[in-house]
Amino acid sequence: MLQILQWTTSGVLLLLLLTVIYLVFSIKLRKAAPRFPVLISILRGKYDFVNRGPLDLIQDGYRTVGDIFRIQLFYRSIVFLIGPQAHRAFFEAKDHQLSQREVYTFTIPVFGKNIVYDASPKIMQQQLKFVNKGLNQMNMKAHVGKIVMEAEEWFDKWPDSGEVDLMKEFSELIILTASRCLLGKEIRENIQTEFAHFYQQLSDGMSHLSFFFPNAPTRAHKKRDLARQEIAKIFSKIIKQRRTEEDVEHDDFLQVLIDARYLDDSLPSDDEITGLLLAALFAGQHTSNITSTWMGLLMIQHQSKWISKLLNEQKQVMGKYHDELSVDSLGEMNLLHAVMKETLRLYPPLILLMRKVIEPITYNGYVLSKGDIAVVAPPVAHQISNVFKDPKEFNPERFLGEYAEDQVEKFSFIAFGGGRHSCLGERFAYLQVKTIWSILLRKFDFELCQEHPLPDYSVLVVGPKPPCMVRFKRKINSF
Numbered sequence: 034m035l036q037i038l039q040w041t042t043s044g045v046l047l048l049l050l051l052t053v054i055y056l057v058f059s060i061k062l063r064k065a066a067p068r069f070p071v072l073i074s075i076l077r078g079k080y081d082f083v084n085r086g087p088l089d090l091i092q093d094g095y096r097t098v099g100d101i102f103r104i105q106l107f108y109r110s111i112v113f114l115i116g117p118q119a120h121r122a123f124f125e126a127k128d129h130q131l132s133q134r135e136v137y138t139f140t141i142p143v144f145g146k147n148i149v150y151d152a153s154p155k156i157m158q159q160q161l162k163f164v165n166k167g168l169n170q171m172n173m174k175a176h177v178g179k180i181v182m183e184a185e186e187w188f189d190k191w192p193d194s195g196e197v198d199l200m201k202e203f204s205e206l207i208i209l210t211a212s213r214c215l216l217g218k219e220i221r222e223n224i225q226t227e228f229a230h231f232y233q234q235l236s237d238g239m240s241h242l243s244f245f246f247p248n249a250p251t252r253a254h255k256k257r258d259l260a261r262q263e264i265a266k267i268f269s270k271i272i273k274q275r276r277t278e279e280d281v282e283h284d285d286f287l288q289v290l291i292d293a294r295y296l297d298d299s300l301p302s303d304d305e306i307t308g309l310l311l312a313a314l315f316a317g318q319h320t321s322n323i324t325s326t327w328m329g330l331l332m333i334q335h336q337s338k339w340i341s342k343l344l345n346e347q348k349q350v351m352g353k354y355h356d357e358l359s360v361d362s363l364g365e366m367n368l369l370h371a372v373m374k375e376t377l378r379l380y381p382p383l384i385l386l387m388r389k390v391i392e393p394i395t396y397n398g399y400v401l402s403k404g405d406i407a408v409v410a411p412p413v414a415h416q417i418s419n420v421f422k423d424p425k426e427f428n429p430e431r432f433l434g435e436y437a438e439d440q441v442e443k444f445s446f447i448a449f450g451g452g453r454h455s456c457l458g459e460r461f462a463y464l465q466v467k468t469i470w471s472i473l474l475r476k477f478d479f480e481l482c483q484e485h486p487l488p489d490y491s492v493l494v495v496g497p498k499p500p501c502m503v504r505f506k507r508k509i510n511s512f
Contacts, residue, residue, distance in 0.1 A: 086490030124452030
């Protein structure tokens with residue numbers, strides 16, 4: 034019996050020893066992501082950073098090295114993951130492996146302390162649940178009517194014909210719709226102009242410089258910080274007033290946050306509510322404005338092929354729903370949805386999504402080490418020809434039907450990110466942009482009056498370089 038125990042103990046020890054040896058050797062065999070040397074190419078002027086941003090460099094790395102490669106940027110190793118398989122490693126990693134918080138600290142002066150990326154992971158998750166609740170299906174139904182009201186009123190002010198800058202028009206309209214749906218009627222009806230002024234100063238204070246040096250002593254940052262203080266005062270007054278109201282119901286995002294509770298049953302502070310409102314507004318206003326503009330330019334540019342199909346869809350759906358725009362009727366506008374999705378494939382507003390490596394992860398035999406910055410690049414991934422057929426063509430139908438190209442492999446389309454941290458405002462974005470263009474398609478005819486604009490890579494959220502001028506003519510018999 035003793036001999037059997039000795040043999041068993043020896044066997045267990047041997048197994049443990051072999052396991053340790055295997056782990057040690059397997060770790061040693063893992064390699065860092067292959068390096069893509071770019072310094073000489075940059076010095077020789079190979080890449081047009083003004084007109085193309087970093088995209089040519091990233092595409093060059095993908096073609097030369099493969100779907101994982103690294104670039105050394107000063108003391109930091111930047112690891113790019115390009116393509117559906119590589120995206121899986123990025124989007125399916127746990128928060129303790131790849132973290133957003135460390136790379137988005139530049140948002141703290143705008144959103145505030147202890148809000149989203151400055152909060153602990155536990156608090157951050159609770160705050161994101163508040164946001165998700167505010168943008169759920171029930172609230173979407175209330176939002177549609179508000180967006181329709183604002184859009185109808187806005188476009189009724191247009192003359193019967195003329196020229197407009199789409200980017201400027203949508204920027205002004207969407208801050209109104211966002212204010213109505215997210216910030217509350219007190220902002221929209223009483224102090225919209227004052228708020229818009231401070232909000233613009235916040236936006237101006239979030240630049241490429243801010244990304245690296247968020248507290249640099251610049252004039253824009255000083256104005257940003259003062260604007261944040263003034264906005265906090267505005268919302269604190271509204272929040273206090275709403276907390277004392279009785280028998281008054283509000284169906285906006287602000288009220289969802291006022292009614293929210295943390296797990297310990299504590300209330301979000303006034304400043305936390307303000308920060309979450311600003312986070313939601315920044316996430317939605319810029320991207321919806323940009324996407325609405327690109328979408329219009331692409332539809333008009335290719336109208337001989339797509340406008341008649343879109344109008345037929347509008348007639349069928351609006352006839353079925355007695356000319357009422359709602360969550361249900363918008364949900365059946367499949368081609369319009371595909372047009373927006375194709376627009377986002379070609380021109381995603383966020384060209385880089387980043388995480389900091391907290392614990393090493395592996396992909397395809399390579400290791401991403403602690404301290405590395407992991408990056409995916411939607412505009413590069415969306416141009417992979419074995420994922421999207423003829424990727425440079427504008428073809429919304431690639432997203433329709435049983436064999437939609439983005440459904441072949443998970444994480445092919447990543448304009449809204451993916452995994453547990455995909456954009457919480459995706460539904461609201463589709464709802465808002467589709468509502469606006471449903472109205473415009475039925476009320477106006479359009480034509481281009483300038484060359485197709487280039488993307489503006491001088492800003493963090495990439496849109497078209499202004500102006501974005503189009504001609505319009507009001508239809509005699511709109512529907």
